[in-house]
Amino acid sequence: MNVHAHFVAQLHGARPIADPAASDALVDVEDMTVTFRSRERVVHAVNGVSFSLRRGEVLGILGESGSGKSVTLRALMRLLPDHAQVGGKVVVAGHDVARLDESRLEDVRGRAISMIFQEPMTALDPVFTIGEQIAETVRRHEGCDRRTAEARALDLLDMVQIPSARRRLKAYPHEMSGGMRQRAMIALALSCRPSVLLADEPTTALDVTVQIQVLLLLRKLQKELGMAVIFVTHDVGAAIEVSDRLAVMYAGRFVETGTAIDMIETPRHPYTNGLLDSMLSGDKRGQRLETIPGAPPSLGQAPAGCSFAPRCRFAATSCTLALPEPTAFSPTHTARCFRMDTKAERFAMLADA
Amino acid sequence: MLVYALVRILYTIPILLGVSLIAFGLIHLVPGNPLDLLLPPEAPKELVDQIKAKYGFDQPLYIQYFTWLGRVAVGDLGNSVFTGEPVREQLISALSNTLVLAIPAAVLGFALGIFLGAVAGFNRDTWIDKLASAIAITGVSMPHYWGAIVSVILFSVILNWLPATGMGPSGGLPQSWEDVTHMILPVATLSLIPMGVISRLVRATVLEINGQEFTAALRGKGLRRKRIIYHVLKNAAPPAMALMGLQFGYLLGGSILVETVYNWPGSGQLMNLAIFRRDIPVLQATVVVLSFFFVLINLSVDVLQAAIDPRIRR
Numbered sequence: 252m253n254v255h256a257h258f259v260a261q262l263h264g265a266r267p268i269a270d271p272a273a274s275d276a277l278v279d280v281e282d283m284t285v286t287f288r289s290r291e292r293v294v295h296a297v298n299g300v301s302f303s304l305r306r307g308e309v310l311g312i313l314g315e316s317g318s319g320k321s322v323t324l325r326a327l328m329r330l331l332p333d334h335a336q337v338g339g340k341v342v343v344a345g346h347d348v349a350r351l352d353e354s355r356l357e358d359v360r361g362r363a364i365s366m367i368f369q370e371p372m373t374a375l376d377p378v379f380t381i382g383e384q385i386a387e388t389v390r391r392h393e394g395c396d397r398r399t400a401e402a403r404a405l406d407l408l409d410m411v412q413i414p415s416a417r418r419r420l421k422a423y424p425h426e427m428s429g430g431m432r433q434r435a436m437i438a439l440a441l442s443c444r445p446s447v448l449l450a451d452e453p454t455t456a457l458d459v460t461v462q463i464q465v466l467l468l469l470r471k472l473q474k475e476l477g478m479a480v481i482f483v484t485h486d487v488g489a490a491i492e493v494s495d496r497l498a499v500m501y502a503g504r505f506v507e508t509g510t511a512i513d514m515i516e517t518p519r520h521p522y523t524n525g526l527l528d529s530m531l532s533g534d535k536r537g538q539r540l541e542t543i544p545g546a547p548p549s550l551g552q553a554p555a556g557c558s559f560a561p562r563c564r565f566a567a568t569s570c571t572l573a574l575p576e577p578t579a580f581s582p583t584h585t586a587r588c589f590r591m592d593t594k595a596e597r598f599a600m601l602a603d604a
Numbered sequence: 605m606l607v608y609a610l611v612r613i614l615y616t617i618p619i620l621l622g623v624s625l626i627a628f629g630l631i632h633l634v635p636g637n638p639l640d641l642l643l644p645p646e647a648p649k650e651l652v653d654q655i656k657a658k659y660g661f662d663q664p665l666y667i668q669y670f671t672w673l674g675r676v677a678v679g680d681l682g683n684s685v686f687t688g689e690p691v692r693e694q695l696i697s698a699l700s701n702t703l704v705l706a707i708p709a710a711v712l713g714f715a716l717g718i719f720l721g722a723v724a725g726f727n728r729d730t731w732i733d734k735l736a737s738a739i740a741i742t743g744v745s746m747p748h749y750w751g752a753i754v755s756v757i758l759f760s761v762i763l764n765w766l767p768a769t770g771m772g773p774s775g776g777l778p779q780s781w782e783d784v785t786h787m788i789l790p791v792a793t794l795s796l797i798p799m800g801v802i803s804r805l806v807r808a809t810v811l812e813i814n815g816q817e818f819t820a821a822l823r824g825k826g827l828r829r830k831r832i833i834y835h836v837l838k839n840a841a842p843p844a845m846a847l848m849g850l851q852f853g854y855l856l857g858g859s860i861l862v863e864t865v866y867n868w869p870g871s872g873q874l875m876n877l878a879i880f881r882r883d884i885p886v887l888q889a890t891v892v893v894l895s896f897f898f899v900l901i902n903l904s905v906d907v908l909q910a911a912i913d914p915r916i917r918r
């Protein structure tokens with residue numbers, strides 16, 4: 252069973268058959284759900300996500316704002332607030348995340364799995380220097396002395412190509428530019444050589460030129476360190492650039508997964524079509540997708556049918572009655588849609604009607 | 605950082621000048637001439653002029669101000685118009701009496717306040733939070749004099765553990781256990797308000813900081829809880845210090861109620877007496893010296909804040 256077949260099997264909810272290679276998946280997620288319950292409201296943020304990821308693999312997650320990308324990543328590290336209920340199986344680097352006691356969890360976080368946060372300005376502590384923030388992480392996990400940890404912090408800043416790194420060690424987050432902060436955040440996330448890196452929109456806060464630099468840097472480091480990476484973004488181009496596999500997320504589900512080629516050449520889900528078209532028409536981040544009218548559904552209750560139906564131009568009555576299960580189109584390519592035809596076929600049908 | 609501190613020190617000069625001007629101007633805000641109180645209405649004109657000249661009241665205002673300021677600057681605070689004694693000695697004695705209470709009250713109130721606030725904030729909505737918050741609210745809302753009287757009745761009259769009022773036998777800095785027993789009730793009473801307001805602020809600040817993204821990031825790095833608490837408290841320190849500075853300033857002004865109940869001759873009593881007696885030199889000197897301390901405290905708070913939070917330095 253190859254990597255992708257394994258992945259597809261996961262998507263189908265099938266347990267991998269005794270396959271020695273399958274057990275070394277670094278991330279193994281099955282039917283993960285996240286529900287926020289507070290007195291005022293309930294939010295079904297993630298509704299059954301399954302995937303697995305091996306050493307050296309990069310999974311790109313694409314999706315509109317609010318589709319549950321950040322919540323998915325946080326659930327992998329059990330970083331969600333107390334009112335979040337997480338269901339399903341989440342295994343990271345051999346640890347059943349839900350079952351870990353607090354102290355073991357602290358050992359796993361930052362070491363086996365670490366995260367580049369969405370906004371480096373707010374994710375760094377404003378009253379500690381960059382050097383202190385990196386060194387304390389190194390000391391925490393490797394128990395080395397201060398001197399060694401500081402030397403390591405310096406190496407890390409060099410590695411992420413921060414100029415005059417020695418001086419930057421003593422800088423506070425507000426004294427750095429957005430690009431430098433983002434690099435510092437990356438250095439911090441990589442400080443204990445994690446085997447799994449979660450990158451939550453690591454470049455959206457940056458100018459285009461800096462974005463490209465940071466992406467290339469991430470890709471290079473990922474190859475050098477052999478990390479498994481989950482790369483979350485709004486930016487279809489960036490996702491295609493860095494990922495081995497892509498997942499398109501909508502209303503807390505992966506509606507289509509496949510390689511970049513699968514997605515570009517034969518997108519199967521109408522939502523994926525819309526996303527790709529929006530990239531071609533040059534939509535800016537944060538804007539509504541003009542190619543897909545309407546807004547993502549409220550996540551107050553889990554709908555019985557396809558969550559995309561209200562915005563889908565191909566929706567049929569059957570779409571609102573049952574949840575489309577993932578269908579495999581090739582060993583690497585699956586989509587959750589009742590209309591299995593390709594984009595061209597669908598439009599041809601629309602024209603006929 | 606050094607530059608910031610120097611600039612802040614320079615800033616205090618105009619503030620101090622302004623304060624001195626206000627203190628000096630006090631004399632003219634008080635209705636009536638201060639001499640009216642000293643001299644019988646039928647005093648002969650020559651005597652009035654003589655006294656006026658003696659106190660410099662015959663000079664133009666700005667000359668009066670500058671001579672007064674010049675004297676204050678070298679530590680000469682004049683004489684009380686009521687007792688004729690030098691103001692300086694009275695003020696030093698009153699202020700040191702107040703400090704003997706204010707310093708331990710501040711240490712106690714701040715330490716308890718920070719502790720209760722932090723414990724409440726880190727255990728949000730648990731019974732610990734509710735208990736700590738209840739203590740804090742009681743501290744803020746209980747009237748001082750009521751608390752003072754109740755504790756005197758309880759600890760002195762009923763239990764007879766502690767002396768009811770007055771300073772200890774040494775009458776100044778505590779030298780013996782007996783002196784200390786005299787301090788316990790007033791210090792406890794004075795510490796209530798600082799304890800209450802600081803714990804409220806620390807709790808709110810801790811909650812606010814715990815809701816920020818970077819605390820999630822700190823957990824995401826795998827830091828131990830103790831280390832995360834250290835991060836949060838360092839972030840919470842600047843606002844807490846600002847409030848502590850203010851509270852300590854208030855304590856220095858003395859509490860007339862507490863000083864009256866416990867018969868403690870501190871700066872509150874001194875000022876109160878000066879107001880009743882229209883003893884302008886005493887009042888002016890007290891206001892100037894207290895303001896000086898207030899400005900000094902604020903200056904130290906500013907510099908300390910900037911040392912902790914680099915964003916303040918600009």
Ligand SMILES: Nc1ncnc2c1ncn2[C@@H]1O[C@H](COP(=O)(O)OP(=O)(O)OP(=O)(O)O)[C@@H](O)[C@H]1O
Nearest residue numbers: 287294296315316317318319320321322323332550
């Ligand atoms: N702490 C929380 N409490 C309640 N609801 C939350 C919480 N965090 C996220 N949500 C909800 O979960 C849903 C998914 O949010 P998430 O942050 O994962 O979106 P996202 O895909 O990362 O979007 P963006 O691209 O804007 O970052 C949203 O509806 C959001 O309002």
Ligand code: SF4
Nearest residue numbers: 557560563570588589
């Ligand atoms: S299942 Fe139906 S509504 Fe959902 S995306 Fe496919 S066609 Fe559209």
Ligand SMILES: [Mg+2]
Nearest residue numbers: 320321369451
């Ligand atoms: Mg997000």
